[in-house]
Amino acid sequence: MTDTVVTVTPGEHASARRGRRTRGRQERPPAGASRSAGYFFVAIYVALLACLGVAPTVYAISLALRTTSGLGVANFVDSYHLPQFIPAFKHVLLFEAIWLVSQSVLVVTLALIVHNQARRVSATFRFIYYLPGAMAGAASVVIWLFMFTPTTSPFAFILHGLHYTLLANTVAPGNLPVLFAIMAFWTGAGGWIVVMHGALNNVPTELIEAAEIDGSNVLQTALRIKLPLIRKWVVYMLVLSFAAGTQLFVEPQILGIATGGEVPPQWSPNQLAYYLAFDLDRFNEAAAISVDLLVLGLLVAVLIVWRGKLFRVE
Amino acid sequence: MLPRRYAYRIIAILVLLLFAVFFFGPVIWLLLAPTKTDSQIINETPLAFGSFATFGHSFHEVTAYEGDLVLTWLKNSAIYSFGGTALAVLAAIPAGYGLALTHFIGRRALLGITLVVMIVPATALVLPLFLEANTVHLVGTVWSLILPFGFFPFGVYLAYIYFSTTIPKDLLGAARIDGAGEWGVFRRIALPLATPIVALVGFFSFVANWNNYYLPFVMTYDNSQYPLQVGLPILLGNSPSINPVAATGGQAVILRPELAMATVIAIAPVLIVFLFAQRTLVAGMLAGSTKE
Numbered sequence: 001m002t003d004t005v006v007t008v009t010p011g012e013h014a015s016a017r018r019g020r021r022t023r024g025r026q027e028r029p030p031a032g033a034s035r036s037a038g039y040f041f042v043a044i045y046v047a048l049l050a051c052l053g054v055a056p057t058v059y060a061i062s063l064a065l066r067t068t069s070g071l072g073v074a075n076f077v078d079s080y081h082l083p084q085f086i087p088a089f090k091h092v093l094l095f096e097a098i099w100l101v102s103q104s105v106l107v108v109t110l111a112l113i114v115h116n117q118a119r120r121v122s123a124t125f126r127f128i129y130y131l132p133g134a135m136a137g138a139a140s141v142v143i144w145l146f147m148f149t150p151t152t153s154p155f156a157f158i159l160h161g162l163h164y165t166l167l168a169n170t171v172a173p174g175n176l177p178v179l180f181a182i183m184a185f186w187t188g189a190g191g192w193i194v195v196m197h198g199a200l201n202n203v204p205t206e207l208i209e210a211a212e213i214d215g216s217n218v219l220q221t222a223l224r225i226k227l228p229l230i231r232k233w234v235v236y237m238l239v240l241s242f243a244a245g246t247q248l249f250v251e252p253q254i255l256g257i258a259t260g261g262e263v264p265p266q267w268s269p270n271q272l273a274y275y276l277a278f279d280l281d282r283f284n285e286a287a288a289i290s291v292d293l294l295v296l297g298l299l300v301a302v303l304i305v306w307r308g309k310l311f312r313v314e
Numbered sequence: 315m316l317p318r319r320y321a322y323r324i325i326a327i328l329v330l331l332l333f334a335v336f337f338f339g340p341v342i343w344l345l346l347a348p349t350k351t352d353s354q355i356i357n358e359t360p361l362a363f364g365s366f367a368t369f370g371h372s373f374h375e376v377t378a379y380e381g382d383l384v385l386t387w388l389k390n391s392a393i394y395s396f397g398g399t400a401l402a403v404l405a406a407i408p409a410g411y412g413l414a415l416t417h418f419i420g421r422r423a424l425l426g427i428t429l430v431v432m433i434v435p436a437t438a439l440v441l442p443l444f445l446e447a448n449t450v451h452l453v454g455t456v457w458s459l460i461l462p463f464g465f466f467p468f469g470v471y472l473a474y475i476y477f478s479t480t481i482p483k484d485l486l487g488a489a490r491i492d493g494a495g496e497w498g499v500f501r502r503i504a505l506p507l508a509t510p511i512v513a514l515v516g517f518f519s520f521v522a523n524w525n526n527y528y529l530p531f532v533m534t535y536d537n538s539q540y541p542l543q544v545g546l547p548i549l550l551g552n553s554p555s556i557n558p559v560a561a562t563g564g565q566a567v568i569l570r571p572e573l574a575m576a577t578v579i580a581i582a583p584v585l586i587v588f589l590f591a592q593r594t595l596v597a598g599m600l601a602g603s604t605k606e
Contacts, residue, residue, distance in 0.1 A: 037496030038421060041412025044405040045470055046424070052443065052465040053431050059449075060442035110333060113326045128334050131341060134584040137525035138543040142550060142577045143340050146347070152570065154343050154360035190337065218322050240433065247437035250527040257551045273441055274532070283445065290441045294434065301433035305426065 057294065063287035075288040079276070082285075084266040091177065092268050096245045099181035100238055107189050108234060111196030112222045126197060130190035141254040144183050171255060171262050180251045184241075192237050199230045236304065243300040246293055249274070269293060344581075347574030348372040352555060355570045372575040379568060383537065384545065384576060391541035392583075393456060394530065395523040398463020402519040403512055406466055410473020410511070411504050415486055416496070425474070432467040437528050444532045458533040459541075463523045469515035476511040477504060517591060524584050542580040549576050 067074040079085055110129065114122050135143065146152045148170040150159040164170050171179065203226055211221050249270040256263035265279075266272040269289055277286035343360055349372075350364030376384050412418075413425055443462055444453065452458045481504060489499045527543045534540050540548070550556055553568040568576070 036418075038412045038416035038418030040496070041408040041416060041500070042418075042424065045409035048401075048405055048461070048465040049427070049431070049467070052462050053439070053467075056439050056442035056446045059446050063442075063445060106333075110330070113330055116326065117330075125330050125334060129337050131585075131588065132337055134521065134588045135341075135525075135581045136521075137527045138546045139525070139577050139580045142546055142573065143344055145550070145556075146343065146570070146574070147340050151356045152360065154339050156360065186337065186340070218319075243433065244435045244437075247435045249437060253531075254547045254550065257547050258556050270437065270440075270528070277441060277444075278532075286441060287445065290438065294438045294442075297434040297438045298430065301430045304433055305429045 060287045060290050060294065063284050064291045066284055075284045076292070079285040079288045079292075082272070082276075084264075084272050084275075085269075085289075088266060088269045088272045092246055092248055095177040095180050095184075095248065096242055098177050099184050099245060100241055102181060103185050103189060103192070103241065104234055104238060106185070107192045107196060107237065108227065108230070110189075111193045111200060111230075112226060114193065115197055115200045115226075116218065116222075122197070126190070126194055128190075129193050132186050133188070133191050136187045138250055138254055140183055140187050141251050144179070144186070145255070145258050148179060167259065168262060171259050173262075176252070176255075176263060176267070179255075180248065183251055184245070188241070195237070196230055196233060199233045200226060203229050239300055239304055243297050246296055344574055344577060348571050348578060350571055352569040352571060355574075368571065369575075372571040375567070375572045376575045376579065379549070379572075380537075384542070384549075384579065386538055387540050387542045387545035388579060390539060391524060391543070391580075394459040394463065394541055395520055397456065397460035398466075398523045399516050399519045401460060401464025402466035402469050403516050405464060406469035406473050406515050407508055407512060408500070409470045410475075411477050411500060413470070413474045414476075414478035415481060415483060415504070428467045428470050428474075432471055436522075436526075440528050440532055443529070447533065453533055454535055454539060459530055462529060463519070463526070466515070466519050466522075469519055472515055472518070473511050476508075476514075480507060513591070517587060520587070521584050542576075546576060546580055549573060 064075050065071045065073070114125050114129075117125070132140065145167070147155055148159070149167040150156050150164050150170070153159060159170060162169075207225060208221055211225050216224070247270055248268040252263050252267040252271060253265070256265055256267070266275050270293065273286045273289040273293075276282045276289065339361075346361060346363055347355055349366065349369045350358065350362070351368055354362070354364055354368075413421060413428075439462075447453045447458045452461075485503060486499055489503055494502065525543060530541050530544050534544065537548075549568050550573060553570075553573055555569045556573070
């Protein structure tokens with residue numbers, strides 16, 4: 001889900017520190033450089049940004065605000081009153097809660113353990129954990145469909161332990177948030193473990209050695225010294241994963257196809273928006289839900305960029 | 315004190331192995347499944363190996379489905395992903411250079427916008443993009459996918475970080491004094507150094523494009539236009555072993571081994587890139603970034 005965004009963050013860490021150091025210095029043009037050259041270099045990107053970032057956003061907002069009686073918030077109110085609206089957001093929030101809590105605990109624990117191993121051992125485990133990142137999207141859902149089916153799964157002993165004999169038992173409505181959390185963890189956790197490992201590499205060894213001389217054991221060093229130093233990254237992971245999680249679409253969609261409708265096609269907000277637009281031709285209300293999700297994503301992004309100080313802007 | 319230390323080590327290794335099984339088990343299962351027949355998959359130990367002959371048979375069945383439809387999907391995936399990646403690289407490399415090493419009004423604003431757009435999940439824009447593409451009659455064309463795939467702010471940010479950490483501004487100043495124009499400076503100094511960042515941006519863009527489901531799901535409306543990611547769930551829905559009411563209609567039958575085979579085909583390109591480029595990519599990522 002978020003693997004492309006996360007993998008580079010150790011670098012941003014270093015850059016952010018550098019950014020802080022130079023803040024306040026005035027920007028000045030390099031010697032002999034012409035101002036128009038800059039526009040030339042960014043031209044293609046700016047054109048794409050305008051047409052594929054800004055324009056669709058503006059268009060979605062204008063569609064969402066357009067009602068039969070002029071401009072207004074009627075589409076937002078109408079979509080809110082749909083019987084599937086509240087359940088869809090509840091589903092996603094429950095999924096997020098399960099996923100984010102378990103992912104934070106497990107990623108931090110695994111990163112700390114992996115970081116304590118010899119270089120080659122550590123690299124091997126990081127690679128194994130990172131590999132499922134290559135299988136994001138529809139492929140991972142198909143794989144997990146087999147993993148959730150008691151007759152085909154190598155994890156069948158767990159499913160049998162829960163008295164599940166059919167896929168339908170596993171994908172019972174109450175289990176769905178947990179199942180989606182497992183899939184999201186499977187594809188995304190490895191990338192974050194690599195990031196946390198990078199962050200842990202920035203923890204000064206003198207600090208750890210000093211603690212060990214003072215009699216701190218492995219567990220104490222991990223919890224009292226390393227964890228506080230990578231806390232910022234855990235917050236970053238939480239916020240970014242939250243933003244991505246609100247967009248849940250492919251997992252419930254394919255599980256719905258595979259189970260012949262055990263998962264309703266309006267399970268997540270994105271699915272509801274899709275259903276409104278393409279099955280009911282209610283594009284304005286669909287746009288309203290898209291804007292809801294977009295605002296949520298934008299809020300998170302602005303929060304990280306301006307408050308988190310994780311990124312270098314100068 | 316010593317035994318306790320060993321206890322920590324043993325528990326640590328056990329935890330690592332347990333999660334290795336969780337992460338790697340499904341991958342192994344997937345690679346083994348096409349070597350078995352449908353009944354072997356259900357009745358034998360999940361991680362048993364079948365035969366190479368069955369593997370070949372599964373491959374044949376998948377590629378024979380509706381007159382090599384799966385190969386058409388594979389071709390579509392390649393066109394959309396490579397097209398999008400080429401555009402992403404073409405836009406991101408000069409943009410990163412421009413943001414890092416040239417000066418123009420609005421540069422910082424552009425950088426700020428890039429960061430925000432980079433964090434907003436791409437999925438959030440899918441429906442609005444469809445509505446926009448619909449008004450300009452691009453839906454159902456390759457451009458409805460290649461253009462959005464080419465818009466890759468994350469790549470711009472990567473290139474920006476790369477150029478601002480690897481090329482000293484003084485070097486560019488020296489080249490300018492020597493009479494090189496802005497384009498000449500970019501071509502003679504930045505481009506020869508750009509190979510690692512082209513690979514990095516290309517890799518991330520390619521993986522994201524290849525695995526994208528929602529955008530092509532919305533933008534394509536015909537069997538012959540789907541990429542593999544969109545085709546895979548269709549195979550799933552038409553498989554009698556998953557969906558008992560699925561009509562087989564006398565064509566190649568997609569059972570569990572064929573579904574697994576199709577999934578292997580769908581992930582193979584990205585997996586190969588992962589396996590061969592992993593070391594280089596990670597090294598490049600860390601080298602380019604931890605430098606102060």
